[in-house]
Amino acid sequence: MTQSPRYLSPDRRPGRGAASRETGRFERLAYEDTDDGWDRDEELPPLRTEVSEERPRSLVAYNASPDIPFDRSINPYRGCEHGCIYCFARPSHAYLGLSPGLDFETRLIARPDAPEVLSRELRARRYQPQTIAIGTNTDPYQPIERDRGIMRACLEVLRDFKHPVAIVTKGTLIERDIDILSEMASQGLARVGISVTTLDADLARRMEPRVPQPKRRLATIRKLHEAGIEARIMVSPVVPALTDHEMERILEAGAEAGAIAASWIMLRLPLEVSPLWQSWLAEHYPDRAARVMARLREMHGGQEYSAKWHHRMRGEGHYAEIIAQRFRKAARRLGLDRKLPPLRTDLFQPPARAGDQLSLF
Template sequence: MFYNTPMPPPRDPDRLLKARGADTRPDGRFEPYRRERDSDGWDIPEEAHLLRTEVVTEKPRSIITRNTSPDISFDRSINPYRGCEHGCIYCYARPSHAYLGLSPGLDFETKITAKPDAARLLERELARPSYKPAPIALGTNTDPYQPIESKLAIMPGILRVLRDWNHPVTLVTRGQTVLRDLDLWAGMAAKGQAAVGISVTTLDPPLARALEPRAPAPATRLRMIRELADAGVPVRVMVAPVIPVLTEPEIEAILTAARQAGATTASMIPLRLPHEVAPLFRDWLDRHRPGMAAHVMNRVQAMRGGRDNDPRFGHRFRGAGIEAELALKRFRLARTRLGFRQAAPQLDCTRFGPPPRAGDQLSLF
């Protein structure tokens, strides 16, 4: 089902925004009521306050999420956070905040839920006799290395559990805090049990700042690729999302820069605008690129069957039509020319098992 909503209401004049992607707080699609600001006739100015990030903790009963989607390459994932302070306006995970009764707009990037008990829950789940190992994907919904991770440090605990159990893991991130855990990633990669994907949307710093206000700058992401690769970690550059008109001309340049930095594999995904993301992105275009807004959305719809979004399996990550085919062909030609591998290395599941405990009998082999 395609989802379209009217333009969100104007900015709350009592709030000051600094480095935020969304400009409004539209209600989620599950809410029974819609809120709108309306003047009561009293012209009484109020002091404006800077909108700051709020973090609350969650105590889930399990930490591994399963999926059976036919067009996703993994069947299990871990997300230490709900919401993401990076504030990328196009983020496909924004609609997930509606399940919490929060807005996919400003709430998504200012009301973050953290799961500090993730490592303990993970070890408990890995220890179940029925558990069968397969690569666990990190960062599939929101970025585990978003800014708050530098203070909460949930990821090192997760990685130590995976390392001790010899469990393979993959990561998708654009957060530079990943370099804090470089020794853990390098150690697991040396055993063929880790691979990292770094998302690079654009090489243009001002555009990146507007699209992804609290994410690292393009030069920092290339440095992340270089340091991970130098440490022996297989790195995939993710040219995602490819936004027609805005970032689509950079496909070859991004691949070239990432290859020079040490990335060995590459992937590409056209812009997706599910549910509330479509009106939020349209609002962003009107604020930041008003002269290009109609052109961008016409090109987006040309890849999505005339709609803002096409959620069908097999189409959502590729798009359809001539526009999508040309972008994919350009990507594949550049990938081949630059010497990227066609597929990521297979991770080793054969060593999985509980870590040795004090007093355990040593193995003879």
């Protein structure tokens, strides 16, 4: 891999996944950092996280994908400070005129009005409740949620409306909201998926630099389980030649922690993610880079990624089928192969507001 013209040295990006600010695909101009010829003795400061705000007019996003088990989702934040180098959501930053690389994890956008907008949308006369997914694009429990609290406020809205929610996260901050989630779970309204990519602490630190360590995430599964909240262990993503050998051990650790089900997804490299990922491989695991990419191309007809329905999540071919068989066998042995019933929608009821006409019955 050749070095990106917008490459930042490691001392300028501590705790970051990407190494560069690659220009987004919608930009008319490409930018390049060059030496201006001035001699300087001072060192440039490390890259800091910047947070701006957005006032969304709508929050619930709908999809008709046959590959995912939900038709709607919400995102309290754009961008994600966790910095997972493999994150398939990175290209979404290009729509904002920002880099899917370092901008995605350092230039974040908070949506403080999200709870109010969500409440308004749920009150619409034509609204029909179905499970809302949170965390399918960017993690709602990334570090800035500790100060902003937007995710917790959205959960309070969903609780008050008795609306079902399914959360996916790597963030242990979800433990803060166990009080709300346990109440909802007792009514069949909440379920959580915790993603564990590897049990190797060093690999996790490199690949997911600002995510809590694997053991800490497993402890979160245990706390959710003890609070009566159904938790799923997600082996996601499976990285060929890097984490694939850990699948059974991750499932065993999840089952021991109290997970009641499991799922897996193969590494996906859409759009700008592929060059970012290959640059990361060249920097951290140059001895395995060729093998990792060869496996991925093998599963996508010679391409680095294919977005075909029923194909993009797991690939196809000999290697993909071996991984699928290993998962099925391990999940069955551990009792994690259960198909969970859908969350309840029959309890949905917009709460009364001041001045509303109350029902007599």
